[in-house]
Amino acid sequence: MNVQIHPSWQEVLKEEFNQPYFGAIAEQVRHAYQSSRCYPPGSLIFNAFNLTPFEDVKVVIIGQDPYHGDGQAMGLSFSVPANCPIPPSLRNIYKELSSDLQLPPPPTGDLTSWAHQGVLLLNATLTVQAHQAKSHHYIGWERFTDRVIQLLSDKHDHLVFILWGSDAQRKERLIDQQKHYILKAPHPSPLSAHKGFFGTQPFSKTNMYLVQKGIRPIQWVEGQ
Secondary structure, eight states: OOOOOOHHHHHHTHHHHTSHHHHHHHHHHHHHHHHSOEESOGGGTTHHHHHSOGGGOOEEEEESSOOOSTTTOOSSTTOOOTTSOOOHHHHHHHHHHHHHHTSOOOSSSOOHHHHHTTEEEEESSOOEETTBTTTTGGGSHHHHHHHHHHHHHHHOSSOEEEEESHHHHGGGGGSOTTTSEEEEEOOOSTTTGGGTTTTOOHHHHHHHHHHHTTOOOOOSSTTO
């Protein structure tokens, strides 16, 4: 599938990639992609790890699993290609961003610019079958992404972890809260955003924390 991943992550995760459980994941993913339509495209399964080198991570935004509609998933949580309509959850994220920062929202749903600035857009499950949400939860990705969170927590200082929804918040136990800043809120989905997502100001709070720690803040809207 010509998977692409940054060398820094290859080094950090080399022991994990050699574990028997990961070999089982890889075999199941190969079979799934050969036997049915799955997302994201094979080359983009590790796109979050490819665009944001390990040493550059400042912020981690954890999603559930990839979008399962045609042409949406690009290996970055909540992100869609620029020519794709903005999904409802991302529309709500943009509403909160605009309210929080008093800026117009980004014009497209492509969050690649965030990834390039050190925002790791990580889904808890990295693949999905077309039109079937959570269809690859059985594969074992959660064990792998748990390890990713642990390594980030152990090897970095002063990261911001943004945990939206109960699935993401299950990762909180893996994070050293003495070293890192955790922001929690309901999921931005239309089903739950009204239950406390709006008004949480995650974007300004993230940048305030980064600046306090002497870290360059994120430009959430390009050109602003």
